Amino acid sequence: MKAAKLFGPRDTRVVEVDRPEPGPGELLVAVKAVAICPSDLHLWEAGHAGGTYPDHPFTQGHEFSGVVAELGPGVQGPAPGTPVAVTPLWSCGECDLCREGMSNICRNLVFPSFPQADGAMAEYMAVPAWSVEPLPAGLGFAQGALIEPLQAAVHAVSLAAIEPGATVAVVGAGIIGLSVLQVVRLRGAERVYVADPLDNNRQLADKLGATATARFATDLLESLADLSQQPRVVFECAGHPQALHQAMELCRPAGLVVIIGVPHPDVIDFDTRPSRRKQLHFVVSRRYTRETLKEAVQLVAEGRVDLKIYPVRTFPLQQAPQAMQAAMDKAGEMLRAIVTP
Ligand SMILES: [Zn+2]
Ligand SMILES: [Zn+2]
The missing domain is CATH 3.90.180.10 (Medium-chain alcohol dehydrogenases, catalytic domain)
Structure with missing residues (x-):
């Protein structure tokens, strides 16, 4: 063969x-x-x-x-x-x-x-x-x-215990991020904010029911009525050090950041301040x-x-x-x- x-x-x-x-x-x-x-x-x-x-x-x-x-x-x-x-x-x-x-x-x-x-x-x-x-x-x-x-998305969402009516964000709208968007909506998330620098990916997110989209996660903060609307769960699906930082900035204090993206390179620096100030939770989703x-x-x-x-x-x-x-x-x-x- x-x-x-x-x-x-x-x-x-x-x-x-x-x-x-x-x-x-x-x-x-x-x-x-x-x-x-x-x-x-x-x-x-x-x-x-x-x-x-x-x-x-x-x-x-x-x-x-x-x-x-x-x-x-x-x-x-x-x-x-x-x-x-x-x-x-x-x-x-x-x-x-x-x-x-x-x-x-x-x-x-x-x-x-x-x-x-x-x-x-x-x-x-x-x-x-x-x-x-x-x-x-x-x-x-x-x-x-x-x-x-899609399996990777289903598993990552299962780690987050999405509550009906939840506000969620997805950073990085490739296949995994868009699949997370679809699955969190099925699990009852009411508002799903999506960030991706590529126009095509944001258009797909719109078609799949995103509440609002922006090029960068921190820009999404402007779409919120007030800070009480900050997403309690943010899925990092980009694998980019900047995206992880922005996911932390976007997340509601005491919220959860689910890391799905594979950082490239393997070793990255990250600013610990948002996570400490906001007492964020992290979980890394594995397959x-x-x-x-x-x-x-x-x-x-x-x-x-x-x-x-x-x-x-x-x-x-x-x-x-x-x-x-x-x-x-x-x-x-x-x-x-x-x-x-
Ligand atoms: Zn793969
Ligand atoms: Zn085994």
Whole structure:
């Protein structure tokens, strides 16, 4: 089969490799769409993920969907031919953290596309049978791939205990931020303020029901009737040191800042003053748990979350190197470059 492999920084090549065999408890997925995540771009650009270097030509991609192609020994289904979304969170199910329901921070976690577990940018991939969920009828594979970032939003919102009528803000309106916007509204948030420097992203936030939008989070303070209206929960989805600072400035005293964005670079400075003066709470959201996939698929199946609104651009597998470059350049108005093996 063909696979897109990273041989070194910015060096993706499509090569011929052996087709994987599904082992006991696994099934083989014919991959149909892989969305390129900003975290894939960090590895692509630097050649390592947080200091871990791939020890072999490496397959990237963890936001993906496909069709069940073959069942491994002992696996009952879903039947071959079933379109599925796949969660790339392969937790052990046995460690202390898994047993306490925190499979997202499993001690033995395998997350394909982070070294040394190959990702999905290939024609086929063997995955644990429990890690798939049938796609809602009529959902395209590209949107199926976007169920993974939706899971990140569902998990982050679950950490915040949104109360009905709540005022919330989202800083950074990429796919994760816009998905947080959709999910907090479902959880009963009445006013959701959104900040993003890009016009296109703010327009999408408007369409998805944002109360007000601004280029920067601190500008949103002017949209508030008075300071008692400050958001009690602010989701930082930009991964930018400035955005984190602004999230703290925007947050109501004693409020909660949920950090979802991955800061780039890894080590950042932050001004502690707003957090101390306002006694802010912080929580860092890590991916999602084993249970989140079902919940995310259900939200899409019920038509409560719209994934079709996100502009994407598709590339055949042969053009995986161009797709990585386009994702890096954020070419056009797309929120994700999607490779379709
Ligand atoms: Zn991702
Ligand atoms: Zn575990």
